[in-house]
Amino acid sequence: MSNKYESIQLKNQICFPLYAASNMITRKYKPFLDELDLTYTQYIAMMVLWEKVQANEKLLCEALCLKSNTVTPLLKKLQDKGYIEKKKDKGDERNLVITLTKAGKELRDKALRVPECMAKEVHITAEEAEVLYRILYKIIDDERMIPYD
Amino acid sequence: MSNKYESIQLKNQICFPLYAASNMITRKYKPFLDELDLTYTQYIAMMVLWEKVQANEKLLCEALCLKSNTVTPLLKKLQDKGYIEKKKDKGDERNLVITLTKAGKELRDKALRVPECMAKEVHITAEEAEVLYRILYKIIDDERMIPYD
DNA sequence: ACATATTATATCGCGTGCGATATAGTATTA
DNA sequence: TAATACTATATCGCACGCGATATAATATGT
Numbered sequence: 001m002s003n004k005y006e007s008i009q010l011k012n013q014i015c016f017p018l019y020a021a022s023n024m025i026t027r028k029y030k031p032f033l034d035e036l037d038l039t040y041t042q043y044i045a046m047m048v049l050w051e052k053v054q055a056n057e058k059l060l061c062e063a064l065c066l067k068s069n070t071v072t073p074l075l076k077k078l079q080d081k082g083y084i085e086k087k088k089d090k091g092d093e094r095n096l097v098i099t100l101t102k103a104g105k106e107l108r109d110k111a112l113r114v115p116e117c118m119a120k121e122v123h124i125t126a127e128e129a130e131v132l133y134r135i136l137y138k139i140i141d142d143e144r145m146i147p148y149d
Numbered sequence: 150m151s152n153k154y155e156s157i158q159l160k161n162q163i164c165f166p167l168y169a170a171s172n173m174i175t176r177k178y179k180p181f182l183d184e185l186d187l188t189y190t191q192y193i194a195m196m197v198l199w200e201k202v203q204a205n206e207k208l209l210c211e212a213l214c215l216k217s218n219t220v221t222p223l224l225k226k227l228q229d230k231g232y233i234e235k236k237k238d239k240g241d242e243r244n245l246v247i248t249l250t251k252a253g254k255e256l257r258d259k260a261l262r263v264p265e266c267m268a269k270e271v272h273i274t275a276e277e278a279e280v281l282y283r284i285l286y287k288i289i290d291d292e293r294m295i296p297y298d
Numbered sequence: 299a300c301a302t303a304t305t306a307t308a309t310c311g312c313g314t315g316c317g318a319t320a321t322a323g324t325a326t327t328a
Numbered sequence: 329t330a331a332t333a334c335t336a337t338a339t340c341g342c343a344c345g346c347g348a349t350a351t352a353a354t355a356t357g358t
Binding site: 094 | 336339340345347
Binding site for chain 2: 017138
C-alpha cells in the first residue's frame with residue numbers, strides 16, 4: 001500500500017482542504033452578501049472599516065493579509081458603490097485616509113444578518129470552530145510577523 | 150465590552166482565518182512550484198492526474214471542488230505546457246479523456262521535493278495538522294454531497 | 299422516432315490575489 | 329541642502345474562481 005508517491009497524493013495534503021474549504025465558504029457567503037452589494041473581500045474590508053471608523057490602505061492590507069495590488073482596486077470599488085471616501089492625509093500626503101459614507105455606516109446594521117445566516121450553513125460544532133480558529137491563527141500569525149527578510 | 154456588532158468583527162469570524170491561511174499557504178508554495186512551472190491550482194490538478202493516470206474534466210472538477218469554468222482553462226494551460234493531452238472519448242464524445250505526456254509523468258518525481266520544502270514552511274504540529282485536516286474535510290464533505298437542490 | 303431532458307465541456311464577464319514595478323511624498327544622512 | 333533611502337499607494341499582466349449561459353452529445357419518455 002505504501003508507495004514512493006504518497007506524499008504527493010491529494011488526500012495527504014493539508015493545503016488542499018484549506019483551499020477547498022475557503023473557496024466553499026466564500027461561495028456560501030455570496031447570496032447573503034449580494035443583498036449588501038458586497039463581495040466577500042469587500043465584506044471583510046468593510047468589517048475593518050466599521051471598527052476603525054478611520055483607516056488607511058496600509059492598515060487594511062495588514063488586517064486582511066493582502067497586498068496593495070489587491071486592496072487598491074478593492075477600495076476603488078467600495079468608493080464607486082458609495083460606501084467609503086478617500087482623501088489625502090494633510091499631515092502626510094502619502095497616506096490615504098479612508099472614511100465611511102452615510103451609506104457605508106448604515107450597511108453595518110444590515111450586515112448583522114449575515115453571520116446568522118452563515119451559522120446555519122456551516123455544520124461544525126462550537127468546539128471544532130474554536131480549535132480551527134486557534135490553529136489557523138497560528139499559521140497566519142507565524143507568517144505575519146516574519147522577522148527575517 | 151460586549152456590543153451589538155461583535156458578530157461582525159473581523160476577529161470573531163471563522164471564515165477570515167480560513168481565507169487568509171489559504172492565501173498564505175498558496176503564496177508559500179509559489180517558489181517551489183515555479184521550479185516545476187506549475188501554479189498551485191495546476192499542481193493539485195496534476196496530483197489527481199498522477200494518481201488516476203486517465204481522467205476526464207468532470208472527475209477533476211469533483212476532486213478539486215471546482216467548476217468547469219475554472220478547470221477548462223486550467224487544462225488548456227497544462228496542455229500548452231506539454232504536461233497533458235486531451236482527446237475525445239470514442240465511446241462518449243462528450244467525454245474528454247485526459248492523459249499525461251512523458252513530461253507530465255516525469256514531473257512527478259521532481260514534485261516529490263515540494264512537500265518536503267513546504268513542511269519546513271508551515272509550523273504546526275502533527276496533531277494540529279490532523280485536527281485541522283479532520284475539521285476541514287467535515288466542512289468540505291458536508292457540502293460536496295448536498296442532497297437538496 | 300422524436301421531442302425533451304440530461305450530461306460534459308466550453309465561453310463570457312467580473313473581481314480578486316499575486317509578483318514585479320512605478321511614482322510620489324517624507325525621512326535621513328552626509 | 330542635495331543625494332539617498334524609505335514609505336504609501338498605484339499600475340501592469342497573469343491566473344484563477346465564480347455565476348450565468350451556450351453548445352454538442354447522449355439518454356429518456358411517449
